[in-house]
Amino acid sequence: MATLKTPDGTLHYELRGQGPLVVLFAAPMNAGAFETLADLLATDHTVLTTDPRGIRRSVLDDPEQDSTPALRGRDLALLLAEVDAGPAIVFGSSGGAVSVLALAQDHPEGVRAVIAHEPPHYTRLPDRDKLDARMEDMVATYAAGDTRTAWAIFMENANIHLPEGALEHMFPAERDPQDLADERYAFLHMMRGTVRFEPDVAALRDGPVRVLIGLGEDSAGELCDRASRELAAALGTEPTMFPGGHVAWTEDAEGFAVRLREVLRGL
Template sequence: MNNTLTVPGADLYYELRGRGRLVVLVGSPMGARSFEPLAELLAPDYTILTTDPRGIDRSPVHDPDQDSTPQLRADDLAALLTKVDAGPATVFGSSGGAITALAFAQAYPSLVETVIAHEPPLAELVEDRDELHAGTEKQIATYLDGDIVGAWRLFMAQANIELPPGLLEMMFGPDRPAEQLKDERRWFEHELLETTHWQPDLPVLRAGAPRIIAGIGEESAGQVCDRTTRALAAELGIEPTMFPGGHTAFADNPTTFAPRLRTVLESTM
């Protein structure tokens, strides 16, 4: 089922499929399309909610200059869960979506049972936070100056993600659909900084309700999100939960990712 929900400042596109216990798959800036293959694999046993975050793809914002903050996106998730009336939910969030999910857990604990935070870029939890923030600001400035490939080159270098020669230019060159470039610009201009500066309320997250699972890709060793996720796990006194693949494995190889996610979901019942 595809539908739209109007919330303060935005019209949220969302999809609901499957049956059973409610699982929310959320990204930032990744939207419902990125999660579609994984959602289809999980739908036989779970009710799966996916959405385009405010300002991305099919979720237009009323004020294009408004920043997309983790708290706003958490409010959006709360509105969606209230609308579908199928919770409390287990929320799997990846990358910036993991930060959305953690913000949601803090603000709306009655709506969520478990958050699986897969590689959240929690720069505030690592010692080189100032260097990372400065690097992010340089990436944004480079992008807004028109050097798209250069901005992504800086991003990948800071994230410690290595790509085969020529792939970065192929993935992020200017000859891409206009809608993709529009969403990308919005992420750099109005979402990236707010997401990476978010400071979790660690005492609230340590309280144990909702349960927090810190997920890391087996191929992400040494990357920034590996470090930030391990820092979160250490602060919460939990062990990281390993997933196959790297930072975007849920989309790159969902057939490998889904069985592991199923195992983790079953462990939370």
Template sequence: MNNLLTVPEAELYYEVRGSGPLVVLVGAPMDADSFAPLADLLADSYTVLTTDPRGVKRSKLTDGGTSTPEQRADDLARLIQYVDRGPAVAFGSSGGAVSVLALAQNHPETVRAVIAHEPPLDHLVADGDELLAKSEKLMADYLSGDVVGAWEQFFALANIQLPPGMAQMMFGGERDPQQVADERFWFAHEMRESISWRPDLARLSAVRVLVGIGSDSTGQLCDRTSTALADLLGIKPTHFPGGHTGFADDPKAFEPELRRQLVEVVLDPGA
């Protein structure tokens, strides 16, 4: 089922698959298509909700241009209430992990638990101010037209090693206009708001929170920020197959561990 839901300042595109307990799969800036293969695998046991975050692809803004974690959390809460199959287990990755943490803080009644996979929360690490300053530079460079240079800075900051010339191959030359528009929206209106967000640990303690890290992400920035969040929450991180985008790179490898976590969260009477 593919539909649109009107919310304040946006029209949200969403998809619903399967039946059973509700699972939300969300990214930022990644859209619903990025989660479709994983959603298909889970739909035999769960109702799976995916969505394009506001301002991305089919989720058009109707007023204003910002995408804060609080706005995205409000959007998710409205979607969960609208499909009327909650409370949900919400899995979010990268900026989507920040979204589901904000959802847990602001709308705890809508979730059984949240799984925050590699949230890029720069304030949680000792060099956070330096990281945020470097991010400001690369965002400005991107918006001034240095697309490839900005992406090279981004991957260096994330400590993700690219082969020489790969950024030019990925982001130079002719590209899909929708991909470029979504990317520009992220650099202009979504990235800063996500990486500078500060979780409220006291409010998060009222909801079951799992912190996920990719097994191939060791030493990367999101490994550091995720480990810091888990330490602050007093929990051990859960390791998932693959790297930062393991759920999209190899959903068949990613799905068994996610399903194992969902079974524990959904079926455990103490959850």
């Protein structure tokens, strides 16, 4: 574990293993979400994980500063320069997916390829105005203190259908203060910039970094399924399929690692 001072804060990051450099990055999820997958890959890779800015151990000088894909992409570029372990393959999931796209188009140096797994941006979708209005309602609802309804709107926008009563189980009577702080930061300072990310298709398609758009086999019909397929088509490629759904790498790390290794070998 180590830290890196940046122009506007301090990043917490972790390195494990030896071999070609692979970065695992998500947002708003912290580095701990990748622990099992990182350990599996570290048998023959150097694996870099990090808490995204404003989350957990990556603190900002101004804790109310918004987090955008461009800023998170810059953070990743600073970490790659600090680690200096050769050209990296960077896997980003969810908000991390749009972050690695920003990395590829803005800071391609030191990056061999990026795998953007289920980017949740909707700026290229035909119903973006409706999605954006719901997103604003969600943020306002959370800011007003109605956490459960805000999460319900989030799931509706993402077109994720939870089992009956699942939302209730997400909110135990006592919640960890750090979890609450991370949730607040994600809703109030991260989600807008993430879903409103506008990829530079020409830079991603024609630039020096190979770009793969990852998609979960169980995500059919969800917002990230639509966004991923649209962006892959714009780039002139097909989605790279992975087992499971949006956060499969947390639910079945071993199965996900098998498929990710196959993809890494092709890069």
